[in-house]
Amino acid sequence: MANSLHTQAKAITTLFLVIGLGCIAYCALFGTLESIIIITILPLIGYVLICAFNKPVIAVYALFILNYFLIAWIRYTETTGRSVWIDILFVIISVMVIVHSILMKDIPWKLALNCLTLGGGLWAIYCLAEILNPTADTEAWIMSRSTIYNIFFISVLSSVLFTEIKQIRVLLFIFSILSSISIIKVFCQRYIGFDPIEQQWLDTEGGITHLIASGTRYFSIFTDAGNFGSNMGLVTVLFGILSIFTTKRAFRIYYLILAVLGIYALFLSGTRGALAVPLGGLLLFSLISKNFKLMTITGIIGLTIYIFFAHTYIGQGNPMIRRMRTTFRPTEDASFNVRKENQRKLAQYLKDKPFGEGLGLSGGNARRFSNRFTANIPNDSTYVKIWVETGIVGLILFLALLIITFLRCCYIIMFRIKDKELRGMLIAMLCGIFGLMISAYGNAFFNQFPTQIIVFAFFAIILNGPYIEQKLTQSQTIK
Structure with a gap:
């Protein structure tokens, strides 16, 4: 079966190559740069799809990569609606997994039943029902589709496809390459300057929050500096x-x-709130590592960082350090006080709205759908955003999903995993997730690209830990 699929892959790739060359010639004369790029990579797409029928996890790698570069694609093509490619890829992967399962019968569907997928399913049903909210807007609800079903889809796919330690190694290496690219890009922004597309974004809308008195906030290939900073915290911890x-x-x-x-x-x-990612990660690491030496070292590092920022003025002349230091002295920060006042206003407005205002109807971006009260107050937090859009009921459901899954992952790592390498991978992922969960209180990035898919893929992999270790032990026994 595998050889047959490989032969088909070669044949179809050749066909795609011939068609692609003809399309490139046509697009070079009459098309756009975007169409030329798409046609150029068509043979690669065809080969990846065929290979994915043999090994469906390859399609998830492709999803992971596309998810990481989606915002950059939207920014540089200057078009909208590109997130539909993620939707299409979800459908394609789902079909491939089902077909592969029917033919090969080697997909462990029992792994799809866990607290994450069940919670993601309940969250999807609740968000679907938000269309019935009297204050909901249909267009805003449709444009929030990633909030509705991304958690469920990525949780199920990751649960049934990431079943071997070598797959985790590959995913983490891919993530390291993606992270390296984003770091190189931010260095280009800092030391060479913004390119014309980025400068245009700063001049039209981004400059209000990214060109500030304390200095320029750099954002690399991400939606904004808040999303980028928190993800760099994940890179540091992981x-x-x-x-x-x-x-x-x-x-x-x-x-x-x-x-x-x-x-x-x-x-x-x-991004001041992004400091919560490495600090939160270090805190969790010191608690679940069950290694006194590591606990001591990480505890000392975390305490040193806290004392440096909270109780000294060392490096105060550096604008980056000065800005980060306000994280530990929030009452002295004007923006923190504004955020608390905004939350007070939203609480007053939402006191009779247990199901919220409706998906997509919070923050400045919501003004394209409706110029209502919640669209004119920044949410500045993932949890505030969810609270405003889905109400206290939705917030409780979302937090329950996160907390229950997180606690289950802690239990698995601390008491179920013995293999040192696997345990280290799972600890690294969970510590990064925990830091992001904390940081999400101060930044509305958690459900954005690429963070959402990264977080819930990592969650699913950690929940699969016992199964992965069992297969690892069996393979070592056979050898």
């Missing part, structure tokens, strides 16, 4: 911890360099 558990010296050095560059990139973002 690869910092991986560098401890990785046995190969070359990878240890590579991951350690990434972690250091990640924290520097976090500072370049100027």
